[in-house]
Amino acid sequence: MIGFPFHVLNTVDSTNNYAMARVSEGPVTAGSTWFAMEQTAGKGQRGKQWRSEPGENIMLSTVLQPALGLHQQFMLSVAVALGAFDFFCKYAGDESRIKWSNDIYWRDRKAGGILIENVLRGSVWQYAIVGVGLNINTPRFPDELQNPVSLRQITGREWDTIELAQDLCRHLDKRYQQLSPDTYPAMLTDYKSHLYRMEEPALYRINGEVFQGVIRDVLPDGRLCLEKNKEILELGFGEVEFVFTR
Template sequence: MPKITILIGFSFVELSTVDSTNNYAMALVHEGMASHGTAIFAHAQTAGKGQRGKQWNTEPGSNIILSVLVDASPVRHLPPFSLSAATALAAYDLFTRYAVHETSIKWPNDIYWRDRKAAGILIENAYHGKEWQWAVIGIGLNVNQVRFPELPRPPVSLKQVTGRDFDAAGLARELCVLLEERWQALLRDGADATLIRYQDHLLGMGRPVRLRHDGFVFETEVLGVLPDGRLRTSGPATASPDAAPGAGGEALFSIGDVEWMFDH
């Protein structure tokens, strides 16, 4: 397998507006024009994507709207979640470069400052048959936006944390450098080392949290994340023994199984 030598972000496409940077990147894949490391940054998008089919809305010109094309051939032997973990670490690296304290990764790959969301990640994959060919890494990170009128639980931005204005496109280029560093660490050190580093910054690790599963809210403790991305928790600390999966012992949850509950 030839070694990939193109740096992430070396090709940096800057758009004034687009429906979705992930759609733009995936179109390059389908047209046979994809190149590893190509980054697509938009100042505004009209149909942004979030996890599990949700729409992601962002104030034009205020935030990082970025998608990166990654040739999956060097990591197709690894658990796909390892790329998600490496990406979350890169976004964490960028936010903590300026916000410094009280930042964490909320499973599976959101960046939180205290109990408020600062960034989200959506990775979409392209296969040839059963072979993983490309990953489109979509990252949305709140930079200068200070009002989030449509959301019941407001997210948080770098400006709100630091009191500073930032150049969103410039930060997106910084993020590409950090993503390249985490990508190289994944190739060099493997999935297990990446997962350990990810868990070092995991929200709720080793302490009580409240989760909701199938309409039932329970308190539990985050024990870690498996290589396939499933969340490990202790059994519910309260309520009846049969109220939630794994009651009285370790419970495993797949992505999308549980919702985190925070005090307002």
């Protein structure tokens, strides 16, 4: 089960790095999870850093051994995103959303993100290192950050981050245990029902061009179907940017 065992680290460069190092040392029990009170070099998607004051937020990584092929990687992403969404929605309410591909949003503001890194042995998917970062108790963010939000800002109260991190593990595990090629179509439908900006006109940027588009679908392999000028573009990760206006 995800979260068994559950380790608390005082300070670490990155929980994903720490988990990856444990895997490189030898076999690791699937579900092993490391929660950090402080990260000095937290990792986000596409090389971005995840910054947090000590003890304020959820920063954890869990080691999984998916019974899936490498061509099915987006299936795991969907299950993890749904687990994180279920958790955040429980505390923040039904204005929570999943932003493609696996960020957690509340209204138009980012509450957290997910980073999955893989360990391969030949063509075998040996381990997945699943990192989750969620803003919990941050009272105020730097002005240069585009659109962050914390659970404290939403609810007006402080939370026990370790207690919430363990509850997050339970939500992640529930979705992960449901995951299989047979259940994936229903999970993908559920994922799309909670997708940020689904079927809503909004601004996007591709190769420097800003335009109004509408998300119409997410394909089983993870590609985003974005309508632009009555044409459907099938886009992979990093090929499109969501544009926000304050």
